[in-house]
Amino acid sequence: MEFQDRIAALASKVSNQSASIGTEEATKNAFVMPFIASILGYDVFDPLEVVPEYTADVGIKKGEKIDYAIMRDAEVQILIECKASTGVPKIEHASQLFRYFATTNARIAALTNGVVWQFYTDLDAPNRMDAKPFLVLDLLDIDETLIPEVQKLSKESFDLESIINAAEELKYVGALKREIAGQFREPSDEWIKFFAQRVYEGSYTARVREQFTALVTKASRQFLTESVNDRLKVALGAGVSVAPTDASPSVISSIAPAQDDIDRDTEIETTLEELEGYQIVKAIACGETKPHRITHRDAKSYFAVLLDDNNRKPIARLHFNSRQKYLGLLDELKSETRHPLQDLDDIYAHADAIREAVLRYR
Structure with missing residues (x-):
């Protein structure tokens, strides 16, 4: 299974089970150990x-322990401190990480509740853990641009030098993205004033601030919606014009099997075309x-x-x-209709039906 698919599978598990996990030990067993x-990729x-x-051995308050230490060549490389999934991981709860970071060879530390993973290093002062993470991975809202950086932490791809070199940019870009996202959700007074003074020529009074609070919030959300729609139009526009030729076989309808055979199939070979088709369906469904909710299984x-x-x-x-x-689409009764494809771009012609399938499960 590809690295990105492994993250998607764990994210699905977290989404389905997080509500039933109530203690730190349960969080470790259900989410943290599977992540490790x-x-x-560590045993x-x-x-x-x-x-x-x-x-x-030295320098630590008596009886204090870190939840997990990941070793490479008999040296500590990554320290992990866990909190219950019901709470938000906060740096104030990571005093052990700060102390252990200074007394071991570790350059990477992680604070997690099993859902959100915050990764730290020592950019601000050597051998002293930063107060802010350089990478934040939220398994319920995955930023796919971070997946290659997370992969650098894995056993098979561990590259400490590359991680440290990229950490500073990741730290500030990530912080900026979270701040911008927060402003789009709930704009601050400074954000509202910043834009109001660029479009409103009068004095910035309390009445104007109240008026522009609603206007800036509405404009921000509309901008995001229109940006997403524009990207979808570009993606879908490339393929809608491609249609099956007259020589295509007729559409075939069938009833989906009552017992899905995915789990019991063996000797399966996944082809590149299947993965390319999956990426097209995923792009539409997104x-x-x-x-991260869109996954695949081959049979x-x-x-x-x-x-x-x-x-x-x-x-x-x-x-x-x-x-x-063929592209198989299922209706509410799980009755499958197969649509012939001349090439993979023909999948875009069924974008509406793919989106409808996703909406049915919401």
Whole structure:
């Protein structure tokens, strides 16, 4: 499974189970250990790789421990401190991380509640953990631009020099993006005044501030909506004009099997065309839901695109195992209609039906 797919699978699990996780220990077992194992690629049961309840030899208050230390070549590389998933991870709760960071060789520290992962290093002062993270990964709202940076922390791709070199830019770009997002959600007085004074020629009075609070909020949301719509129009416009030729076989309808065969199929070979088709369906479906919720599973008979990695929430099926390729779309009764494809761009012609499939499960 590709790195991005592993993150999507864990994100789906977090989305489905976070409401039922109430303690720190449950958070570790359900979310943190799977992240260390499946995302970072370390063996959580090998003490040469992952040490739970890690205690340094010197310089630490007696009896104080870090939840996990990830080792490479017998040296601590990453320290991880956990909090319950019901709370928001705050740097005020990470006093152990600060102390251990100064007394070990670790250059990377992580504070997490299993849902949000905050990664720290020592950009501001050598061997002293920064007060602000350089990378924040929210599994319920994944910023896909961060996935390559997270992959650098994994066992197979660990590159400390590259991580540190990119950390400063990541730190400030990430902080700026979060600040901008916050201003779009709930604009501050400074943000409102900044824009009001550029379009309003009168004095900036309390009445004007009250008026422009609503106007700036509305304009910000409309701008975001229009930007997303413009990108979708560009993406969909490239493919809508492509239609099957008259020689295409007729549309085939069938009833979807009552028992999905995805789980029991073996000896499956996923092709590049199937993955390309999946990316097209995912791009369309993302107009109605977050990208990490769109997943796939391959089977002998077809390649399934699912919502939340759930067999009961099929968005589309790619029948690419014969010379004539089909896009399978299912209605409310799970009755499948196969549409012939001359090439992958033909999928865009069914964008409305794909989006409708996603909306049915919401």
